[in-house]
Amino acid sequence: MNQVPMLDLCTEYQYMKQDIDAALQRCLAHQKWIFGPEIEAFEKAVAAYLSVSDCVAVSSGTEALVLSLRALAIERKGTEYFTGDDEIITTPFTFTATGDAILRSGATPVFVDIDPRTYNIDTGRIRDYLSSPQGKARVAGIIPVHLYGQPADMDAIGQIAAEHDLFVVEDVAQAFGATWKTGKLGSLGTTGAFSFFPSKNLGSFGDAGMIATNEKNLAALLRMLIKHGGRDKYNVDHIGYNGRMDTLQAAVLLAKLRYIDEFNAGRERVAAFYTKELSDIEGLFLPVRPDERTADAAGMPHVFHQYTIRTASRDALQAYLTEEGISSMVYYPVPLHNMAVFKGRMQCYGTLSHAEQAAQEVLSLPVGPLQREEDSFFVAQRVKRFFGR
Ligand SMILES: Cc1ncc(COP(=O)(O)O)c(C=O)c1O
Known part of the structure; x- marks a missing residue:
């Protein structure tokens, strides 16, 4: 497989x-x-x-x-x-x-x-x-x-x-x-x-x-x-x-x-491919396109250490991808304010509900500088299939 x-x-x-x-x-x-x-x-x-x-x-x-x-x-x-x-x-x-x-x-x-x-x-x-x-x-x-x-x-x-x-x-x-x-x-x-x-x-x-x-x-x-x-x-x-x-x-x-710019460009290529393949799927949110934020940016405004998507059916999607041989990771399942070490040692200002919801919904897909095109294609295809596309 x-x-x-x-x-x-x-x-x-x-x-x-x-x-x-x-x-x-x-x-x-x-x-x-x-x-x-x-x-x-x-x-x-x-x-x-x-x-x-x-x-x-x-x-x-x-x-x-x-x-x-x-x-x-x-x-x-x-x-x-x-x-x-x-x-x-x-x-x-x-x-x-x-x-x-x-x-x-x-x-x-x-x-x-x-x-x-x-x-x-x-x-x-x-x-x-x-x-x-x-x-x-x-x-x-x-x-x-x-x-x-x-x-x-x-x-x-x-x-x-x-x-x-x-x-x-x-x-x-x-x-x-x-x-x-x-x-x-x-x-x-x-x-x-x-x-x-x-x-x-x-x-x-x-x-x-x-x-x-x-x-x-x-x-x-x-x-x-x-x-x-x-x-x-x-x-x-x-x-x-x-x-x-x-x-x-x-x-x-x-x-x-010496390789960092080339490698970051490789990550960006994989990310652009995912974004092209996965846009317009209802219930699936993709990373904000870098040029939407900093149109005047010189260089790389996002180096895609992770390509992180979000969906309310995150856990089911992750289980499906695992079955298909595709690794994925949740960064991060527990926001810091819910960790024991910070109890009594922190201040929380207002609600932290966006962080809590993100912790429930985010999933990072494989993105590497030298990732093979067929692997990126396979990942995108399986994500689409999960959403019935
Ligand atoms: C956001 C962030 N801060 C800090 C660290 C700590 O770096 P290190 O593992 O090199 O101590 C990491 C990574 O591990 C990280 O992802």
Whole structure:
């Protein structure tokens, strides 16, 4: 039976094998596993790609978020951690790490609902909360998540942040290479926190992450925090981490970076095919077409980390696709505000009903940079068949 996987890392590796193997061989030869030359080379390459002044290579996307927040607490408040009275606004419809990073920084997450069309944070709700006395007094920053590879509304978020003097930590874990109008995602906030988890558009051979920023002082602080908080080994000023990226991961990522635009274009091609095949099916909602949102966008406004559809008959559709040999995934079945870890540690602003409904209805279909046309055709055909087409 035909099997269509969600992820095909073996095929991707074969495509880039020469470059990756050569990079690994260089590491074996020099044996500089910690802060080897590939770290700085990768940081510089990503900084140039994003047009930012600094990139700091770190151990994971989660740590990129935590480190960003810790550095901001030190820089803006003069304290090692935020306190529970400091609030950070984010979306409940994301991976746990986004909210968990806020808790680990000492602050309180404030969850506001999403825009049901894009699944990204509803900026109107952010404005509403900030016009309340509590919001005005307590909010220190915003973490927009560019979910599935699609930008949150960075115009509105930038404007709100400027009006209220808030920091913005972009969670760019799912959107490496995506653009919002003229800027690459991750370059628009105070910091951008990237994940290179193996399944991401740019994936390492293990855990790795990166922080992008245009603020030199933040970059300097981050470089201290990833090395146990010290200016050097024995002059330690801050509560730090062993938060650096391994040389080996930087070597792999540097080799793969050359392919990222080509790979994102490959994802976009699959997405365009699905959208062409699946439009006009009653009860089936497709991702918002990128050009509907940012007609003036340069580059790729959606890098389709996931191609996510929604339908009230999600579970039945998923069961049918599984029977047909087609993998699919639900990102995310449980919004953060319904997880035990956030109980008593969060604020929920208003109803979060769009996030809750999305959690019941979304389904991500296979989308890969090198996905075979016949596989995309098979997936689209089976989805249509489920809906009686
Ligand atoms: C939206 C989002 N934020 C944060 C993370 C955390 O990244 P990592 O797994 O590299 O720690 C991920 C991915 O895993 C993610 O999808």
